[in-house]
Amino acid sequence: MTDVKNLDDIFQAKIDAEQKIEPKDWMPDAYRKNLIRQISQHAHSEVVGMLPEGNWITRAPSLKRKAILLAKVQDEAGHGLYLYSAVETMGVSREQTIDDLLSGKAKYSSIFNYPTLTWADIGAIGWLVDGAAIMNQVMLCRTSYGPYARAMVRICKEESFHQRQGYEIMAVLAKGSPEQKEMAQDALNRWWWPSLMMFGPTDANSPHSAQSMKWKIKRQSNDELRQIFIDRTVQQAEVIGLTIPDPELKWNEETKHYDWGTIDWTEFNNVVAGNGPCNKERLAARNKAHNEGAWVREAAVAYAAKKAKRKAA
Amino acid sequence: MSQNNALFTYTLRLADDLLILSQRLGEWCGHGPILEEDIALTNRALDHLGEARNLLTYAGQVEGKGRSEDNLAYLRMERQFTNVKLMEQPNGDYAHTMVRSFLFDAYHLPLMQALLKSSDEQLAAIAGKAVKEATYHLRASSEWIIRFGDGTEESHQRAQTALDDLWTYTGELFEIDPVLEEMTKAGIAPDITAIKESWSKTVDQVLAEATLKRPADAFMMTGGRKGLHSEHMGFILAEMQHVTRAYPGVEW
Ligand SMILES: [Fe+2]
Numbered sequence: 001m002t003d004v005k006n007l008d009d010i011f012q013a014k015i016d017a018e019q020k021i022e023p024k025d026w027m028p029d030a031y032r033k034n035l036i037r038q039i040s041q042h043a044h045s046e047v048v049g050m051l052p053e054g055n056w057i058t059r060a061p062s063l064k065r066k067a068i069l070l071a072k073v074q075d076e077a078g079h080g081l082y083l084y085s086a087v088e089t090m091g092v093s094r095e096q097t098i099d100d101l102l103s104g105k106a107k108y109s110s111i112f113n114y115p116t117l118t119w120a121d122i123g124a125i126g127w128l129v130d131g132a133a134i135m136n137q138v139m140l141c142r143t144s145y146g147p148y149a150r151a152m153v154r155i156c157k158e159e160s161f162h163q164r165q166g167y168e169i170m171a172v173l174a175k176g177s178p179e180q181k182e183m184a185q186d187a188l189n190r191w192w193w194p195s196l197m198m199f200g201p202t203d204a205n206s207p208h209s210a211q212s213m214k215w216k217i218k219r220q221s222n223d224e225l226r227q228i229f230i231d232r233t234v235q236q237a238e239v240i241g242l243t244i245p246d247p248e249l250k251w252n253e254e255t256k257h258y259d260w261g262t263i264d265w266t267e268f269n270n271v272v273a274g275n276g277p278c279n280k281e282r283l284a285a286r287n288k289a290h291n292e293g294a295w296v297r298e299a300a301v302a303y304a305a306k307k308a309k310r311k312a313a
Numbered sequence: 314m315s316q317n318n319a320l321f322t323y324t325l326r327l328a329d330d331l332l333i334l335s336q337r338l339g340e341w342c343g344h345g346p347i348l349e350e351d352i353a354l355t356n357r358a359l360d361h362l363g364e365a366r367n368l369l370t371y372a373g374q375v376e377g378k379g380r381s382e383d384n385l386a387y388l389r390m391e392r393q394f395t396n397v398k399l400m401e402q403p404n405g406d407y408a409h410t411m412v413r414s415f416l417f418d419a420y421h422l423p424l425m426q427a428l429l430k431s432s433d434e435q436l437a438a439i440a441g442k443a444v445k446e447a448t449y450h451l452r453a454s455s456e457w458i459i460r461f462g463d464g465t466e467e468s469h470q471r472a473q474t475a476l477d478d479l480w481t482y483t484g485e486l487f488e489i490d491p492v493l494e495e496m497t498k499a500g501i502a503p504d505i506t507a508i509k510e511s512w513s514k515t516v517d518q519v520l521a522e523a524t525l526k527r528p529a530d531a532f533m534m535t536g537g538r539k540g541l542h543s544e545h546m547g548f549i550l551a552e553m554q555h556v557t558r559a560y561p562g563v564e565w
């Protein structure tokens with residue numbers, strides 16, 4: 001009999017050799033748990049993320065924008081589906097995963113607990129939130145768990161599309177009327193810091209990060225990804241004439257990166273703890289949809305069973 | 314009414330049905346009964362919106378006053394909208410939403426198929442793009458009606474209630490007025506009685522399989538084509554148009 005220590009070594013050797021871990025492969029319990037948590041959080045984020053954006057579908061200011069937004073929110077639902085399937089490869093059913101969201105046990109990205117107050121928020125979300133998500137997701141295309149990595153490859157293509165569309169909304173507003181430009185700047189002001197928080201705690205305060213890096217679930221640290229995002233986004237803001245709301249932001253010739261201010265971690269912790277502006281509304285909306293949809297799902301199951309029975313008869 | 318005016322009105326009617334239904338379906342986004350249905354509803358909303366945009370653009374060209382699709386969608390008041398009242402009915406539960414779509418799909422598909430032969434090349438081309446989607450929509454909504462009707466007791470009851478509630482709005486789809494008569498005579502619009510026969514056949518088939526009862530043709534609501542809507546319409550437009558109206562004349 002092979003002992004666990006040995007299995008652990010074989011597993012780690014596989015990871016080190018850049019081989020993907022597949023559902024049927026042996027894996028340490030902690031690796032499985034870590035991934036189930038991460039992928040389901042990711043799935044929930046896609047689905048809860050539909051709410052702040054869906055909020056503007058009926059009010060999009062042109063039919064073209066309405067169509068683009070509908071398609072985007074539809075993509076996010078698709079991302080949720082792929083990711084719930086990826087969780088299922090680890091032996092946890094979609095129902096169970098969703099129940100954990102609905103009961104408040106599972107987390108989702110805190111960014112979606114902020115409200116979309118004006119049309120420019122739809123631009124800001126695409127540009128900044130999808131933009132920040134891409135940083136993580138591009139990294140995850142090379143994550144060690146095969147089904148997760150493959151889901152990410154499909155998702156990344158669509159996310160970069162979303163990012164460009166969001167940026168374009170902002171660009172049009174920024175060169176529009178003074179009111180439009182003000183709307184865009186206001187949205188940037190409100191979404192900038194929460195977007196930076198999306199990368200998670202600083203490396204010094206991120207206890208699970210080292211293990212995740214060793215298992216190659218993560219391949220770049222929170223702070224590294226955050227810095228790349230900042231460097232890229234500051235330049236994009238400049239191009240369209242918007243100002244990043246950080247007085248400490250400054251190009252550092254030595255490091256070739258931007259220096260920037262400090263994240264308000266009290267706010268971050270508050271939102272994670274359930275006290276964000278929309279935590280209650282988001283969870284209530286998911287629960288309402290789920291409860292009101294129960295009879296629909298039951299009808300589908302009942303009909304399928306009747307049909308199968310008739311076929312067998 | 315000049316033929317151009319009639320063509321404008323006819324095209325606008327086709328467009329408004331789709332635009333308002335799409336607007337209603339968009340309200341579901343993120344709130345569907347299951348993720349797959351969220352995707353399907355959004356797809357439906359997108360297809361209807363795409364077709365509405367083609368039709369609105371064409372209506373603007375026919376009118377010749379330089380009105381764009383957005384002009385027509387965002388800057389008309391409710392009395393100028395010509396959709397049937399069925400489309401503006403609230404989403405209700407999922408049975409109401411699906412029955413509303415089914416009753417429309419069963420009309421929309423044969424209409425688009427017939428429009429392929431329209432003497433108006435633009436309308437024929439727009440129909441050409443729409444037929445495949447319309448086929449898919451009708452299949453999907455029919456399947457739900459059957460699942461509901463032949464699913465659980467609750468789903469059966471909900472579907473029957475939705476049918477009974479919405480039936481009174483179906484007459485409007487087949488109303489004949491001077492605009493339609495003129496368009497039919499010109500070979501632009503198809504014979505609406507043939508569309509009605511096809512609709513009726515589909516409805517009977519699907520309801521039979523769903524073990525649902527076709528409501529009796531009692532009083533039929535009217536007025537939408539003349540811009541006489543229900544009270545829902547003002548709120549639909551208030552929501553849809555408010556940003557655009559608050560910042561007139563700008564690009565988005
Ligand atoms: Fe996504």
Ligand SMILES: [Fe+2]
Nearest residue numbers: 076130159162
């Ligand atoms: Fe996205």
